[in-house]
Amino acid sequence: MSPRPPLRQLTRLYTLSHQLPKLHHGRLPPPVRSISTTPAPRVKARAPLHRNTFIQIRFAEADIPDLSFWTKHTIPPFVPDGEVSPTQCLEACKRYVHLAIENKPNWQQRNLSPTATSPTTHDGSIPLFTLHYAAITLLLFAQTPGHRFLALHILTTAATAGYAPSTLTLARLGHKTNNLQNPQFAHAKESLATLLANPSRSPEYRPDTLTLAALVQLAAPAPTRATADRATQLLEDASKAYSAAGGTTAAAAAAAVVVYWHWRARAVLALSRLLIERKQTARARAILRAAAAELDDPEICFRYAELLPRPDAERRVLIQRAAVSGVEEAAREMARETRASLEEEEQTKGLSAWERRARGVIADEWAGIAGDKAVL
Structure with a gap:
């Protein structure tokens, strides 16, 4: 069996954010004026970036x-x-x-x-x-x-x-x-671009190549319908490539290159978002349902839960699961639902002061997970 592809090491990509200047209320901090009478040394100009x-x-x-x-x-x-x-x-x-x-x-x-x-x-x-x-x-x-x-x-x-x-x-x-x-x-x-244009080159990375190409398309400064169409096709091709690689016989699989789809969750989220924008909600729900059952990804669980009717018991379970895993939108939704149920029960059957306080604390805890500074 071939070794696990090295791409697995970087499913959480390193960013260079710690090298950037810190912002001060959304702006670069004002320059500090020197109190010395000695002329400041000339700062060497930064070389322009090139290929x-x-x-x-x-x-x-x-x-x-x-x-x-x-x-x-x-x-x-x-x-x-x-x-x-x-x-x-x-x-x-x-x-x-x-x-x-x-x-x-x-x-x-x-x-x-x-x-x-x-x-x-x-x-x-x-x-x-x-x-x-x-x-x-x-x-x-x-x-x-x-x-x-x-x-x-x-x-x-x-x-x-x-x-x-x-x-x-x-x-x-x-x-x-x-x-x-x-x-x-x-x-x-x-x-x-070369990798994308040659399907037979590094086939074990084909699903990730197609996924990344789609994400790049979607990040275009001025996305168009043609851009979205191209991204959708790339994401669907990624799914087909992965399914085809996993559909071989046991004997063929033993000899074949093992295919991993490291960015599958990102592909599912991107494709479902595109389908929702095109009012293909049922298809998006089906894709998210299958991925939620198979992948341990809290954001997928939350996006699937959003497409379920509010009375559905599974909806709250999935939102809570996503919230405790750090999905801020899910935690914010839990805070909103907790406060809404508190108000509803207060109007219908009344709650003791202790119950109101306890439920309010729980709502604030969810809001805190969501990063709501007003309650931290």
């Missing part, structure tokens, strides 16, 4: 974390047991950094293996399989700018080489940070 931003060498061998870093972080759920070891990540990074800094012609083609499906190779080349895990670990737990630069350099190199997990990871990172259309993500965008 090769992520493949510039802005790291050194000293930026490679020591073994203790890898031992601490290459653990489940980020790295499944036995898939790649801390030592393998460290050694792969050391070799990669040396080659990248040396920068001999065609060093990537001669020294990197995009086809390896394990942390080692027979010909001594560095598996992108291992480097991908190392890069994501660096992004998730980066301690210095050098860590981030090295991680992005690895992912860009791997995406350019056609390695599907790195292509999807880098493109997803660009999409999540609203930067995919910017020059620094040009390599990721081009590699995603």
Whole structure:
């Protein structure tokens, strides 16, 4: 059986939000005026971003974390047991950094293996399989700018080489940070387009490729009906690709590449939203019902519950389940329903002061989970 695809490590994508300036009431904080009479030093202008931003060498061998870093972080759920070891990540990074800094012609083609499906190779080349895990670990737990630069350099190199997990990871990172259309993500965008146009290339990642392409379509600055149609088709194709991969015989499945749909929940939510917008509520409800039963995703449970009639007992159960799992809208709905039932019972049969107070506290607790600062 082939090893679990490395894309699994990044179902929760790293964001670069902690690198951005903190906002002050929605604006950048005002500059602090110096009280010194010494002229302020000139600030070096930031280099403009371009398509090769992520493949510039802005790291050194000293930026490679020591073994203790890898031992601490290459653990489940980020790295499944036995898939790649801390030592393998460290050694792969050391070799990669040396080659990248040396920068001999065609060093990537001669020294990197995009086809390896394990942390080692027979010909001594560095598996992108291992480097991908190392890069994501660096992004998730980066301690210095050098860590981030090295991680992005690895992912860009791997995406350019056609390695599907790195292509999807880098493109997803660009999409999540609203930067995919910017020059620094040009390599990721081009590699995603190539992956999308070739169904036979990396078929084990086909559902995720189609899902990501759909999400990118839906994030277009000025979405049109044609954009929504294209996204809908991509999401439906993702479902078909996944079903087709899972519909093989036992003998064929043993020999086939295992297909994982890491972003299936996002695909279900996006498709159901599109169907609701087109007044195809019954179909959206059916898709959400099936996904709620199969996937352990609280947001899907909440979206399905929203389409159920209020008297349906399952509705409140699903909303409460989503609320306790941190879905803010679900918690807000629980607070609203708790207050509504409090008012209704107060009018119909009356409640003691203690009961009113207790129910009010419960409603406030739900509102607190939803992030309602008025009751925190």
